Amino acid sequence: MMKETLNVQGMTCGHCKMSVEGALKKLEGVTDAEVNLDAGQVDVTFDDSKVNVPAMKEAIEDQGYDIA
Template identity: 80%
Template sequence: MEKTLNVQGMSCGHCKMSVEGALNKLDGVSKAEVNLDAASVDVTFDDSKVNVAVMKEAIEEQGYDVEA
């Protein structure tokens, strides 16, 4: 399954690595790709192992806001 999450506060390569790293650590996430210009992250995941709420929490733990 694929989902795009809108993430506020990302502005640099470090932000990109933090968000992608946090998502890629989650069981069930196969790919996370941040687009800084669009302030979003495209996530490919197995929805039987992980859900949007868990991904949102992982991003927020890195200090970024996720818009629904």
Template identity: 75%
Template sequence: MEKTLNVEGMTCGHCKMSVEGALNKIDGVSAAKVNLEDGNVDVTFDESKVHVGAMKEAIEEQGYDVDS
């Protein structure tokens, strides 16, 4: 399944690496691709292993706000 999450506060390459890294550590997430210009991240995941709430928490733990 794919979902796009709107993430506030991402401005640079470090932000991109932080968010993608946090999401890719989650079991069930197969891909995470940040688009800094649009302020979002496209996540490909197995919904039987992970739910959107866990992905939001992982992003928020990196210091960003999620508005999906």
């Protein structure tokens, strides 16, 4: 398992947190996603044989947030 921290711009509330975590957890290979609103980051635990960082970034951007 791999772990990656992504910087996400535009997250301000609980709904933002749920949107980003939910989008990531729908991806095959993502086992955990935890948003830290104060830091503007999401920690993602994933199987790199099933999903890659660009796919995770795209899932976040599809929710309307920018990756720093």
